[in-house]
Each structure stands twice: as structure tokens, then as C-alpha cells.
Amino acid sequence: MKLLSRIIERLHKGILVFWIVVAVGLGYFATQLPSILGGDGFRTDGEYERVQEELTSTFDFPDSTLLLLFEKKSNQSEEEFKDEIKSTLTTIKSNVSINIQSPLNQNDLMKENYAYAQLHFNKKNIEDEIKEVETITNKYPNLTLTGEPIITRDINKASQDDLKRAEMIGVPVAVVVLLFAFGSLIASLVPIIIGGVTVVVSFGVLTLIGEKIELSVFLLNVVPMIGLALSIDFALLFINRYREELKMHHKRKAITNTINTAGRSIIFSALCVFIGLAAMMVIQIDIFQTIAIGGMVVVSIAVVSSLTLLPTILLLMGFSINKWRIIKPREKDNNRWKKFARFVMKRPVFLAITALVILIIGILPVRNMELAIPEVDSLPKDYESRQAFETIQDEFNFGEGSTVYMIADNKSKWTSEKGLSEMEDLMNSFEDENLVKEIESVFSATGIETSQELFAALKHPEMKKSLQPALNSFIKEDKLLIPIHLKVEESSDAAKNWIRHTTNKQSEYDLLFGGQVKFNQEIFDEIYNKIAMCLAIILISTYTILMFAFRSVIIPLKAILMNIIGLTSTFGVLVWLFQGGHFGLGENDIALVLPVLVFSLVFGLSMDYEVFLISRIHEIYQKTRDNTEATIEGLASTSKIITSAALIMIVITGAFAFTGVMPVKQIGVGIAVAIFIDATIIRMLLVPSLMKLLGDWNWWMPFVGRTKKKKRKSKRQPVNS
Numbered sequence: 001m002k003l004l005s006r007i008i009e010r011l012h013k014g015i016l017v018f019w020i021v022v023a024v025g026l027g028y029f030a031t032q033l034p035s036i037l038g039g040d041g042f043r044t045d046g047e048y049e050r051v052q053e054e055l056t057s058t059f060d061f062p063d064s065t066l067l068l069l070f071e072k073k074s075n076q077s078e079e080e081f082k083d084e085i086k087s088t089l090t091t092i093k094s095n096v097s098i099n100i101q102s103p104l105n106q107n108d109l110m111k112e113n114y115a116y117a118q119l120h121f122n123k124k125n126i127e128d129e130i131k132e133v134e135t136i137t138n139k140y141p142n143l144t145l146t147g148e149p150i151i152t153r154d155i156n157k158a159s160q161d162d163l164k165r166a167e168m169i170g171v172p173v174a175v176v177v178l179l180f181a182f183g184s185l186i187a188s189l190v191p192i193i194i195g196g197v198t199v200v201v202s203f204g205v206l207t208l209i210g211e212k213i214e215l216s217v218f219l220l221n222v223v224p225m226i227g228l229a230l231s232i233d234f235a236l237l238f239i240n241r242y243r244e245e246l247k248m249h250h251k252r253k254a255i256t257n258t259i260n261t262a263g264r265s266i267i268f269s270a271l272c273v274f275i276g277l278a279a280m281m282v283i284q285i286d287i288f289q290t291i292a293i294g295g296m297v298v299v300s301i302a303v304v305s306s307l308t309l310l311p312t313i314l315l316l317m318g319f320s321i322n323k324w325r326i327i328k329p330r331e332k333d334n335n336r337w338k339k340f341a342r343f344v345m346k347r348p349v350f351l352a353i354t355a356l357v358i359l360i361i362g363i364l365p366v367r368n369m370e371l372a373i374p375e376v377d378s379l380p381k382d383y384e385s386r387q388a389f390e391t392i393q394d395e396f397n398f399g400e401g402s403t404v405y406m407i408a409d410n411k412s413k414w415t416s417e418k419g420l421s422e423m424e425d426l427m428n429s430f431e432d433e434n435l436v437k438e439i440e441s442v443f444s445a446t447g448i449e450t451s452q453e454l455f456a457a458l459k460h461p462e463m464k465k466s467l468q469p470a471l472n473s474f475i476k477e478d479k480l481l482i483p484i485h486l487k488v489e490e491s492s493d494a495a496k497n498w499i500r501h502t503t504n505k506q507s508e509y510d511l512l513f514g515g516q517v518k519f520n521q522e523i524f525d526e527i528y529n530k531i532a533m534c535l536a537i538i539l540i541s542t543y544t545i546l547m548f549a550f551r552s553v554i555i556p557l558k559a560i561l562m563n564i565i566g567l568t569s570t571f572g573v574l575v576w577l578f579q580g581g582h583f584g585l586g587e588n589d590i591a592l593v594l595p596v597l598v599f600s601l602v603f604g605l606s607m608d609y610e611v612f613l614i615s616r617i618h619e620i621y622q623k624t625r626d627n628t629e630a631t632i633e634g635l636a637s638t639s640k641i642i643t644s645a646a647l648i649m650i651v652i653t654g655a656f657a658f659t660g661v662m663p664v665k666q667i668g669v670g671i672a673v674a675i676f677i678d679a680t681i682i683r684m685l686l687v688p689s690l691m692k693l694l695g696d697w698n699w700w701m702p703f704v705g706r707t708k709k710k711k712r713k714s715k716r717q718p719v720n721s
Contacts, residue, residue, distance in 0.1 A: 026204025051514025
């Protein structure tokens with residue numbers, strides 16, 4: 001840290017120029033990030049993906065599908081309605097390379113007042129085709145285009161709108177909080193500048209990364225959420241220490257001391273956050289991978305900007321950091337926090353039990369948590385693509401039930417006598433299962449019931465010619481496709497258990513299973529199978545870092561246990577809020593990714609306050625060797641600034657409660673609730689109570705010699721941090 005402070009002291013002007021060049025250069029790329037972001041991130045390499053590839057490449061399934069909803073006008077006759085459908089689809093067909101399933105040819109796609117067409121494309125990237133179709137459909141107010149590509153695009157747009165809305169709420173409130181913390185307008189604006197530069201540079205770096213790998217649209221919200229909150233927090237704590245040092249030293253000495261103390265704490269805090277995010281990389285699902293990458297990028301840039309750009313600005317400003325003072329500092333504030341700290345120290349058992357009871361009450365709803373993969377309901381209700389999709393679901397039972405696509409490999413021909421017999425046996429092995437509603441096959445498509453009858457029919461050239469289209473739908477060389485329709489919903493536990501059992505069942509054939517049921521099962525299993533490893537990385541790494549930072553075995557263990565209790569209580573509150581539909585949030589299942597994301601993010605973020613508080617207590621304890629007084633002084637000297645930092649974090653992340661994309665809303669509210677619990681119940685009550693109860697055992701470290709307890713001086717020397 002001393003080397004860093006010397007470099008900044010000598011080269012601060014060059015460092016500022018470097019940051020300006022970087023911010024401008026990467027700022028250009030940052031504007032391109034929304035255009036390169038991919039889907040919702042719920043993709044994993046597994047059997048589902050392999051079957052999807054087979055379905056599109058071998059069995060001519062479409063790569064992309066749009067749904068076009070037609071709504072009959074009140075003054076429109078049935079014939080006029082059908083003419084409009086025909087005219088529209090003919091126009092689309094003549095302008096776009098497309099395969100159309102028309103409601104005019106399929107009765108199950110039309111009802112009295114509604115009809116919908118399926119527009120199939122043999123390519124994944126259909127942005128240009130969507131624009132072409134929209135130029136036609138936008139002319140008619142009763143036509144709405146929807147489907148996965150449209151919904152993904154709208155989630156991207158909604159995410160950008162949400163980001164602007166959250167910034168308009170969060171940033172001004174953060175300035176007000178900083179103003180109350182510092183009293184000076186200049187000091188209040190500097191953290192906002194650092195936060196803005198961090199986010200812009202991070203977006204630029206992620207744009208360059210996004211050209212190599214696909215990134216999820218949720219980065220648009222998660223990266224600014226983390227970047228702004230963390231950068232402003234780091235800057236707040238750094239500037240607070242710098243202003244204290246500035247009262248006793250010239251600006252260069254003040255910067256050096258601040259880097260050696262607050263800078264060290266920032267590095268340990270950032271390491272905890274970084275590891276929490278990096279641990280998500282073990283879960284092989286795109287959304288975790290990309291948010292981990294985005295989070296690691298923004299945390300790295302936040303810590304670098306806080307330890308280079310921020311001290312550079314402070315050096316150039318010097319005592320001007322205190323200019324434009326609007327709110328005068330009050331000495332009584334520190335005395336109030338000291339009184340509160342002494343109050344806690346006198347009642348450690350009672351307050352520790354009270355805090356734990358409150359947290360346990362929060363934990364109780366966790367047992368009712370229902371996890372779900374976000375679908376179209378992620379979009380705000382006023383989006384036409386969501387309204388149209390839900391209309392198709394309600395009116396036509398679209399997506400009800402579940403279909404599993406089974407692909408079987410057979411070295412001998414499926415159309416041989418042996419192959420057809422084996423096909424019949426394979427189908428019979430599934431037909432007897434309770435959850436199977438119907439099986440599509442060559443037999444059901446041709447109306448021929450047995451393999452012997454089908455083999456006999458294929459011997460006749462004319463019969464074979466008439467049966468060939470049905471054969472081509474289910475058999476391609478050595479591959480056989482069998483769609484299996486289940487009686488239960490694709491998202492149900494019964495469906496996931498069935499496909500899990502069926503996939504693991506021994507068979508003489510090489511079987512692959514796909515469809516939405518398989519997709520859901522793979523996503524859930526990937527999380528459940530890897531979550532223990534993810535948590536182990538976070539807990540062991542955090543423990544090691546904190547043990548090294550504080551030279552204590554007890555404090556890291558205590559911090560981790562309190563964090564786990566606080567986060568579990570947070571999940572209980574989220575279940576009560578979202579599943580219970582309280583405070584107008586509407587009843588929604590918890591997004592499947594939320595527990596992992598919030599735990600990984602908040603476990604590191606909340607360690608910020610643990611590190612800053614315990615660092616100050618440890619600093620004082622090393623001088624006084626009095627655990628009780630060190631805890632009182634540490635709590636009193638950091639409480640105002642930690643409370644301000646937590647409030648900023650709550651405001652920045654909580655502002656996403658006013659957004660429309662449900663997973664982002666849940667993540668924002670989850671982080672805000674977790675930080676609130678951590679900064680109040682845990683940091684103000686539980687930490688000091690346990691510090692008092694454990695006494696000098698807090699600082700126990702085996703195999704490390706202890707210095708003798710210093711004699712108390714008659715007059716206590718002021719301690720600055």
C-alpha cells in the first residue's frame with residue numbers, strides 16, 4: 001500500500017489523464033452494450049441442447065418461431081376476419097423467407113374472436129425478419145406479434161428503461177445521503193463521479209467481452225446496481241477517512257495514511273465481493289456465468305478507481321473537498337453513537353437474543369419458498385408481447401401440458417422388420433407409465449397399429465410412397481423421434497422427477513431426451529448439484545481472507561455465521577413480500593436464480609461493513625488491548641459512515657423495486673432487504689453484543705505470539721481511522 005501511495009503522490013496528474021482517456025474510449029463501446037446482449041441467460045450445455053440441435057438439423061424443426069395473434073374486430077364478420085388473416089399472411093410470405101402454420105388450415109389455431117399463426121424461421125438471428133414482419137403487422141391495430149424472440153427483445157428494452165428509472169430515483173437520493181454524511185456538496189459529488197466512471201468503463205469492457213461470448217440482458221441492471229453501490233460505498237469510506245486525516249496532516253500525508261488504512265479495508269472488502277461473484281462460475285448456466293463475469297469486471301474496476309482515480313482527485317482538490325458546506329458537522333452525533341454503543345455493551349445477552357429472535361421470525365417463511373424459471377411474466381404487464389402471449393395461452397391452452405422429445409439411435413435401420421419391432425417395444429415401455437398421456441409415432445401418424453402390419457405395408461411401393469411423409473417426420477436414417485406428451489405441467493415437480501428417472505433408466509438404445517421438461521430439469525439440477533460447491537468456495541475463501549485481515553480465528557467464523565443467518569432471514573422476507581403479494585408487488589414465485597445471486601452478491605457486499613467496522617475496532621484494540629473500549633470506540637466512530645454507506649446501497653439497489661422486469665425487481669429488493677438487515681440488526685446489535693460476550697477471545701489466533709497488554713494512560717489519546 002505504501003508503494004501505491006508513493007506512485008499516486010508522484011504521478012497523480014498522469015493517472016487522471018489516463019482515466020479520462022480510458023473513460024472516453026471505453027465510453028464509446030459502452031453505448032453498444034445493449035445491442036449485443038443475448039437472451040435471458042437460461043441456457044446450459046446438456047442433453048436438452050443436443051436434442052434441440054438434432055430437432056433443427058435432422059428433423060427440420062424451426063430454429064426460431066414467432067406467434068402472430070389476430071383479434072376479431074367487433075364490427076367484423078367471420079369471412080372478413082378470415083380474409084384479413086389470409087391477406088396478412090400472404091403479404092408476410094411474399095416479403096420474408098418463412099414457413100407459416102395458418103389458422104385457416106388448422107382449426108385448433110382459431111376461435112370465435114381470436115386466431116394465431118405460427119411463423120417459423122430456419123435461422124436463429126431473425127432481427128431483420130422481425131422488422132420486416134412488424135412493418136406489415138403494425139398497420140393493423142388488432143394484430144400483435146409475440147413469441148420468444150420478441151419477448152427477449154422486449155426484456156432488453158424493459159431492462160434499459162428500468163435502468164434509467166432506477167438511476168433517476170437512486171442517484172439523487174444517494175447525493176442527499178452523501179450530503180448529510182459529509183455536509184459538503186463537493187465531497188458529496190465525488191463518489192457519484194467515481195461510481196459513474198466505474199459503470200461506464202465496466203460497460204465498455206463488457207462490450208469487448210460480449211463480442212466473444214453471449215451475455216445475458218440482465219447485465220444491464222446488475223452491473224450498474226453493483227457498480228454504483230460499491231463504488232459510492234468505497235468512495236464514501238475513503239473520503240471520510242481522508243477528511244479525518246486532513247485535520248491533522250497536509251494533503252499528501254493524509255492521502256498516504258488513508259490508502260494505508262481505508263485502502264487496505266477496501267481491498268479486503270472487494271476481495272470478498274469478487275470471490276462471491278466468482279463462485280457462481282461453477283454453475284454452468286449462462287446467466288450465472290455472465291453475471292459473474294460482469295460482476296467481477298465491475299468490482300475490479302470499482303476497487304482500482306477507488307484506489308487510483310479517487311485519491312488523485314482528492315490530491316488535486318486538497319482542502320477544497322470541504323468547500324460549499326451546506327450542513328455543519330455536529331459533535332453530538334459521535335457522542336450519541338457512543339452512548340448507543342455503551343447501551344449495547346451493558347446488555348449484550350438480552351440484545352443478542354432479541355436480534356436472533358427477530359432474524360428467526362424472518363426465516364420462518366423460507367420453508368414455503370417456490371422457485372420458478374422466469375418466463376413471459378418477467379415482462380411488465382403493459383407490454384403487448386406479454387399480453388398477446390398470455391391471450392394465446394388462455395384462449396388456446398398454448399403450452400399446457402408438456403412434451404418430451406425422445407431421440408433414439410439404432411445401428412440397424414428403423415424401417416427394417418427388426419427395427420420396427422424394436423420401435424414398437426420401445427414405445428410400449430413408455431405407454432404403461434402413469435404420467436404419459438399420449439405418444440406420437442409412425443404408428444399413430446399412419447393409423448397402423450403393429451410393427452408387422454407396418455412392415456407389410458412398406459413392402460408395397462404404392463403404400464410406401466403414401467406412408468413416406470409420415471416416416472420422414474419420425475425417422476431420419478438411424479435416428480428415431482418420439483414425442484411423448486405428459487399429463488402434468490412442464491414446470492411441475494412430477495414432470496422433472498419423471499424425466500430425471502427416465503433419463504437415468506437403463507436402455508439397450510442410445511436415448512436422448514429434450515423439450516421444455518428436460519430444460520427445466522437440467523436447470524434445476526445444475527443449480528442444486530453445484531450450489532454446495534459454490535457456497536463452499538465463498539465460505540472458505542471469505543474465512544481465509546478475514547482471518548488473514550484480522551489475525552483472528554473467531555471473528556471470521558462469527559461474521560460468516562451472522563451473514564448466513566441474515567441472508568436466510570432475507571429470503572424469508574422475500575417469500576412474504578413476493579409470494580404473499582404484499583405492498584402491491586403482486587403474487588409471484590421467486591425467480592430460480594435469486595437465492596444464488598443474492599447470496600453470492602450480498603455475502604460479499606455485507607462483508608464491507610464487517611471489514612470496515614472490525615478494522616476500526618482492531619486498530620483501536622491493537623493500541624489499547626481493551627476489547628470493550630475498542631468495540632465502543634470503533635462502533636461510535638464508524639456507525640454514521642457505515643449507516644450512510646448502507647443507506648446508499650439500499651437506495652441504489654432498492655430503486656429497482658420500481659422496475660418492471662420481475663427477476664430484476666426481486667434481485668434489487670433482495671439486496672436492499674439484506675443490506676438493511678445487515679446494517680441494523682446484525683451490525684448495530686448482534687456484532688457488538690457478541691464482541692462484548694467473547695471479550696479477548698475475539699482476537700484469539702493459535703501459534704501467533706501476543707503482545708503484552710499496554711498500560712492505560714491517564715488521558716486517552718484520540719484515535720483516528
